[in-house]
Amino acid sequence: MGIEQRLRAPANDAPKIAPAPVPSLASILGDQAPRRKRILGRVWQWLLLAVAIVAGSLLLWSYYGQGSVYTYTTQKVTRGDLTVVVTATGSVQPVAQVDVSSEISGIIRKVNVDYNSEVHRGQVLAELDTDKLQATVASSQAKLVAANANVAKAKATLNAAKATYDRQLVLFERSVMSAQSLEDTRLTMDAADAALKAVEADVLVAEADLRTAETNLTKAQIISPIDGVVLTRNVDEGSTVAASLQAPVLFSIAGDLKQMEVQVDVDEADIGSVAIGQTATFTVDAYRDRSFPAVITDIRFISETINNVVTYKALLKVDNTALLLRPGMTATADIVVETVKSALLVPNAAMRYSPPTESSSSGGFLGMFRPPRMGAVTTAEVPGGARTVWVMRDKIPTEKAVVVGATDGQNTQLISGDLREGDELVVDAVAAQ
Structure with a gap:
């Protein structure tokens, strides 16, 4: 009893401490939930914003990023004179040439x-040998002399017949001569007259033969x-x-080689724009660095077909005072058919350009979000006879419709369209490496 009391006494005498309450799991989670929601909400907001920025950047790059994908070659719109020419080939020939x-x-x-x-x-x-010709002339002269002699003889015979007839006519009137004798004399006179006419014709033949022989003698030269x-x-x-x-x-x-002509063959597709009086220049192989002026003087209506190509002959008059040009030289002529002064000029290469197209299998995931691209233009023509070109605006090619006119093969006259002198037109695009 005593020992047990001693052992309990310290315990009874020590101060009593109340135990701390233990929080439950529900109370702990309930206190942290609003804060975690706020933090997670902000994280998702920033994450979504970053994704939106990246996606937008990629979309913009994929749609407008051609400047970095392609390298463009450009040419400027210029102002100047435009000369439209028709090119034809032919040869230099004399104006007059005679075969003898x-x-x-x-x-x-x-x-x-x-x-x-x-x-x-x-x-x-x-000169030809004239021995035979001279002999022919001499023979013809002799025949003419003989024919003249026969004429003289025939005249004498006729005169004698006339005299006899006149005498017998007087006797007949005196009833001394019979009518039959007078008639016989008249017939003799008529025969003499006919013989005279025959030999006179022989004279004409002999004279003609002599003239022919003399002419042939002169033709020996x-x-x-x-x-x-x-x-x-x-x-x-x-x-x-x-x-x-x-x-x-x-x-x-x-003829006079100081005046020559160039005969060129003009294609049937160009003959409608070629006219008499148009000027031209031409070159020959002998003087490659020199051009010669010429003027069209004639265009023949008859066509010529060579290798199924129909052409028309045009004649160009050339001054050859220096005698540099020779007959038969091959010539290439540029005939000026139209001249336009102070025109805005568009390079023809710009009208032939078509923008590159994306492959149908390219694009991947971004292709799902990329706006649809404009299809490639396979020709520079659009309805109404207009053309399309691509002009650089803020380093981005922009399609423009234009109406064009005359062309010289390198540049074309701009009639209307939203282009200005100095504008850069795309003529080619090369993918960047």
Whole structure:
């Protein structure tokens, strides 16, 4: 009893401390939930904002980012004069060229000229052997003399017959001569008159034969019909010439080489714009760095077809005072068919340009959000005869419709459209590496 009391006494004497209450899990979670919701809400807001910014940037880049995807080649809209030309090829030829042949057959005795010889009208180019021709002339002269003698004889016979008839007529009137005798005398006189007419006709024939022989003798000299230059000589001394319907050409003579012409073949597609009086320039292979002026003087109506290509011949007059041009030279002529002064000029390459297209399989995930792109234009034409070009606006190609006119093959006249001098037009696009 005593021991037990001693052992409990300290416990009874110590101060009593109340135990701290233990919070429940529900109370703990209930106090932290609003704060966690606020933090998570802000995190999601920032995350969604970042995603929106990134997605928007990607969309903008994918739609407007062609400046970084492609490198553009441009040419400027310029102002200047536009000259429209039609190009045709042909050859340089003399204005007048004559082929000289022989009208009679014979052997060439002498040739008086050679290639490039200057000749004058009436000059003897060559001579035929004249022995036979002179003999023919002599024979014709003799026949003419004989015919004249026969005429004289016939006249004498006729005069005698007339005298006899006159005497017998007087006797008949005196009843001394019979009518039959007078009639016989008259018939004799008529026969003498007919014989005279026959021999007079023989004289005419002999005179004609003599003139023919003399003409042939003069034709033994081959004469130049024009002033000019000998281009070809196809005969030598001793050559035999046979006259026929297709007599061989002995000489070709060109007229004044100081005046030449260019004969060009104009394509049927261009002939409608070519007219007499239009100016032109042409070049020849002999003088590649020099052009010669010319004027159209004639356009032939007859067509020529070569390799299924229909052309029309146009003649261009050329001043060849310096004698630089030679017959037969190949010429390439540029005929001026239209000139436009101080026009806005669009490069033809800009009208041929078409924007590149995206592959249908490209785009991936972004392709789902990318706005639809405009399809590629396969031609620069749009309805109404207008054209489309792409002009750089703020470094972005922008499509513009224009109406154009004349073209020289490199530039085209701008008739209307929202373009200004100095605008940069896209002519090519290359994907950036």
